[in-house]
Amino acid sequence: MRSNDNDFAALDLAARLAAEYRRAVAAAPANPAVGYGEVHARFDRPVPDEGCDALDLIAELDRGARDGLRPIVAPRFYAWVNGSSHLAGVAADWLTSAWGQNCAGIPMTPAGSAVEAVAARWLLELLDLPAESSVGLVSGATIANTVGLAAARGEQLRKAGWNVEDDGLYGAPPLRVLVGADAHNTVFSGLRYLGLGEKRVERIATDDLGRMLPADLERALKGHSGPLIVIGQAGQINTGVSDPFAETAPLVHAAGGWLHVDGAFGLWARASAQHRHLLAGIEQCDSWATDGHKWLQTPYDCGFVIVRHEAAHRQAMDMQASYLTRDDRSFRHPGAYVPELSRRSRGFAAWAMMRRLGRAGVARMVEEDVRLAQVMARGMAEIPGVSVLNQPELNQFVVRFGEEHGPEVADRLTQATVDQIQRDAIAFMGTALWRGRLVMRMSVCSIATTDEDAAITIEAVRSAWARVQAAE
Template sequence: MPDHRPLLHQTAELAARYLEGIERRHVGGLATREGLLSALGGALPRQGLTPGQVIEDLARFADPGVVASAGPRYFGFVTGGALPAALAADWLASAWDQNAFSWVMSPAAAVVEEVAAGWILDLLGLPASSSVGFTSGATMATFTGILAGRHRVLSRAGWDVQRDGLIGAPPLTVVLGTEAHATVLSALQMAGLGSGRARRVDSDEQGRMKPGALRSLLAELGDRPVLVSAQAGNVNSGAFDPLPEIVDAVRAHPNAWLHVDGAFGLWAAASDALRSHVDGVAGADSWTTDAHKWLNVPYDCGVVIVRDADAHRAAVNFGAAYYVVGDGGVREPGSWVPDSSRRARGFAVYAALRQLGRAGVADLVDRCCALARRLADGLRDAPGVAILNDVVLNQVLVRFAPTARPGDGPDVDTDVDADAIDAFTRRVIAAVQQDGTCWAGGTTWHGMAAMRVSVSNWATREADVDASVEAIRRCAASA
């Protein structure tokens, strides 16, 4: 067996050097495709290199294209960092190289998932008997929740979709809010339900589904099978659908399933100050959240939770003659996710929760939300700046006008040229990204171009927000 220590020590030193300098890095990537291809590409050589040389070259040549998304001033795409314990556990998971498909392939991975699943259910206030699967992200978690719902509502209608497929099945209607995330649409496509066939329910100015419109649509649908997807945390505004009213409306239907997309917003349940946002969420049938967002574990890790464990297992479980099943009472990790061979993601989740504890998770959520409010307040009085959303969570939407009086934000409902404001906003976003102090992406909100800021990293502090505010204001003033 070769001595792995020199290579692993070399890699640890390279990683530590990167993390030590992450706060001083230009936050966005600086490389071009051509530059990276020139440094990293070319024909595969006939002879290989030593492992140490491979790692040294990779670290050097890839560096210009590495985005500091693990750093404290990356505010794009609701991206968390990596807690120290989670990062270290993820390294161990790579060294152990466990396939987390079944108990017999890794008893440790199976039990760690079981423990972490229980902790998550407790933190989020969801039924303790729910089943939990660790997926690659929110897309696959939502896909799994929809598969479970599809199984259950069609089985109530007398149809076995696992055996007979969708051809000839009773008509199934999917109902979404107009602000549903794109991953929900992707999941519908994969589930054979069609993203374009979903019925849309109007949302309010903050992106919250209108429960009265949902009740009217469900009444129109009669007793046909229905899947409803609601949101806990709009990806732009951070707003929460009115879950108590939505749960009541779905429960009044004779054959409906409610899924809640809470990729990041579901973690509000861990905070005493924010828990009211998710009132009623435990009344749903399935839930999506991510660990690589607000829990700050390394990519990748999503979580699917299903109240009806039998429907969950029936929707995704499979077997073969050579699969050895554990003894009675053993949790088989492969029974809860669509994939078989997969990374042992539970180790990093377990480590993150052990590092934080219940109080630490609450503090992480509360602190990020306070920092989001601080950032919004720091921009609000800048010339030409408008904050478009109620900052109820960790999301901030910002719009920039090219000319305005100090303290006045652009009012897009007046005669101000909205196209000019859109173009200027995009210029400011590009300037901020080029500046490199922080990184925030763009979005379109109710037809308006906007900068979207998401504060999701455990390492972000007030000084990072203040430096970012200063950089954004500077870029807006000179764009």
């Protein structure tokens, strides 16, 4: 069946509806008007016997889903580390989908492969990471961590005379994995997928804010020999702090190990002259994971794995088949660095956001978000009864309410205040556990957030907290 006029018209309709949504969302309440159950009921019908017109179904999709959308792209969304799916990236993504480019290889998509290669180089330049590194464009930081760790596993075992890619882990020499005590959960997912075990890892102690303690790492590595992976972090999910890489990297390398960095959002501090000192020494590491759909503001799904040792990266990921010809081995083969064969040409949206913002725009965005996080942290700390637990050095901070009443009461008051803020729907934040206690977590990761939003957010917190106290 060929596309008919209405299939083509559906593209225009989708563009019009999307623009309508995006124009309205900045002023929209921070909560969806309806929840999962309502939206599910609207769509939950038997598989239709007959198809329908594309114009009708796009209208039906918009009608059925729009009021159940969480305004993640709105400027006062702080609950999770989510970017704002910038319209420039969205537009490039639409083209990517319309072009139907499968980035499995150069013959499959010369343009998709070429633009991805340029996006990969730009990324290394923006983050000032070693130019010889290879870059894979993956679905997000979870998979970027997994790929980086797969390269690490292969290389470390190869040095011990074992080929894990050929022979698996059966009978392999033991591989030690050391992780900071405040690592993100997704690192453990990667370890699980790779047969390295979530529980088998050794935890390295961290400081009050979650930075790996070099002295504890040194203790753990004393006398070590053999395969070793250490996983560090740039940007702790609650406090935003990063490991002291200038101290940890030499320790790991002296022990013959591989240092991988989960930098899902924090790695972007490298793009700012003002904040790059927070990541001093990170360029000495062996692999890095980061996201485009967080601080680069690309639409989902866009993550990057960066590996200093290209051969190890390729050996872990490359896949060949007789029907996948490679037209020129001197070009970067996009499939050599990622686990998927078929995938969207993610490079177009990544290129689009770097092109839209430029080096200065990325730096400004990071600096603005950090400044706004600091403004909000200061503003909230001035409200009586509100404790800001970390002065943000980056974009993340955590807050408690009613600490003077003791930890259990403060847990309850913090939950009640966040619930009230969510009901008010002026801003959207969530809770997390930090050091065993409930906190309100703030993540300032959108290019859309302004000083006005910061002021409105502080007032939203003040007002919700006042009502929670009055109800006590």
